[in-house]
Amino acid sequence: DVKVTQSSRYLVKRTGEKVFLECVQDMDHENMFWYRQDPGLGLRLIYFSYDVKMKEKGDIPEGYSVSREKKERFSLILESASTNQTSMYLCASSLPGQNNEQFFGPGTRLTVL
């Protein structure tokens, strides 16, 4: 079974702090994704990566950056956390191609005070 893990289930940070959210997958997937999930808004794509050191902006990249130094690991970085970044963050991975489902991690609920 594909396993996607995220470093924390719950995280509380203060405004202005630098925040790292880590995601690791164990199925050698090329594609990895970061979403944020907010009530009434569904999932919105922040960034994705289709190969090591490659990244593409999603629909809402502002205030975020990403890093993919190894194939299995995809990090989401909040350079200076703000209260409007309080959200649930979901990581996903998939094989390349159109037919392949994305496998999701358990999510990190981030609260910025």
Next chain:
Amino acid sequence: AQTVTQSQPEMSVQEAETVTLSCTYDTSENNYYLFWYKQPPSRQMILVIRQEAYKQQNATENRFSVNFQKAAKSFSLKISDSQLGDTAMYFCAFLAYSGAGSYQLTFGKGTKLSVIP
């Protein structure tokens, strides 16, 4: 840009009954994929069912089936013999080509389904 609309924020169904969740989408593409994902309370998102746009036959996975109407751009999910474990948020998603050989999912806002004993 593709959009996905789920017009029912919340629904409920009696155990063992059948329920249909609606989804419409907007696209100018001819070949694409559609998905329904399920997110149980405090648990991971998992794929329920997928549909390839070029296939006329509706996809079926056990108690889950879709009614895919390509001309109407409609992709509803039918759950038969509802079970308590079907209680979850359900998201409809559209897969589109986003360049550089990669594909991007666009999600609807979700429908919260409650199965009542």
